[in-house]
Amino acid sequence: MSDRDDHTTLFRNSWSIYDAIAAENYMFHREIYEIVTERLRQRRQSGPYTLLDLGCGNVRFLAPSLRAAPPSRYDGVDLSATALAEARDYLDGLDGVHLHEHEMASFVGLAGYSPDVIFTGYAAHHLPTTTKGRLFEACADALAPGGEMLMVDVARGEGEDRDSYIAAYLALMRGEWTTVPSAMIEEACDHVAAHDFPETLGDLFAMAGVAGFSRAELLDRHGPHHLMRFSI
Secondary structure (H helix, E strand, C coil), X not given: CCCCCHHHHHHHHCHHHHHHHXXXXXXXXXXXXXXXXXXXXXXXXXCCCEEEEECCCCCCCCHHHHHHCCCCEEXXXXXXXXXXXXXHHHCCCCXXXXXXXXXXXXXXXXXXXXXXXXXXXXXXXXXXXXXXXXXXXXXXXXXXXXXXXXXXXXXXXXXXXXXXXXXXXXHHHHHHCCCCCHHHHHXXXXXXXXXCCCCEHHHXXXXXXXXXXXXXXXXXXXXXXXXXXXXX
């Protein structure tokens, strides 16, 4: 996949669209990231830890979690220069921050260290199935002993094909996300229809098992929006 694949265009050029949607909590960021914060606090209580954030965007929603439980090193990886520029502001004052404009799946092996936590938020569903599998393999290989991978993402229902999922999600966006301007919603719908390829939860767990993760857990779910934890 090219570092400038079309699936990133919406976020490289119009990051405000995603922010407008997320600010209304339509994707349940508040509830999900409260649990992420608690996971990181538990990690921090055991001592210093490092975190690799794949598809970090502008870090708007993870930043409060990082401030509540500061890692000794944070690496954020994203293809959007626009988002990374905003991320610097959201992360201002935190130590050990490194931001990388790079494709996330191939970056894992280039990080140069073994992170204690790998995080990815609403990013992996853009990847083809085979690339998701390689992402899990790279993360399982890269994690430090006792490390964990936290994934926030959409997933299809068991037995639900992609066409049915997309139709239902677009209906949800158009029917319920009404406080966001309709032009923004339509641009986001075009993006979802063209570039979202979510797996089922069962398929994600199976990929993780093949990659070497010994445990897969569902920590939270709101419709198609999930928080998952994978550990060795």
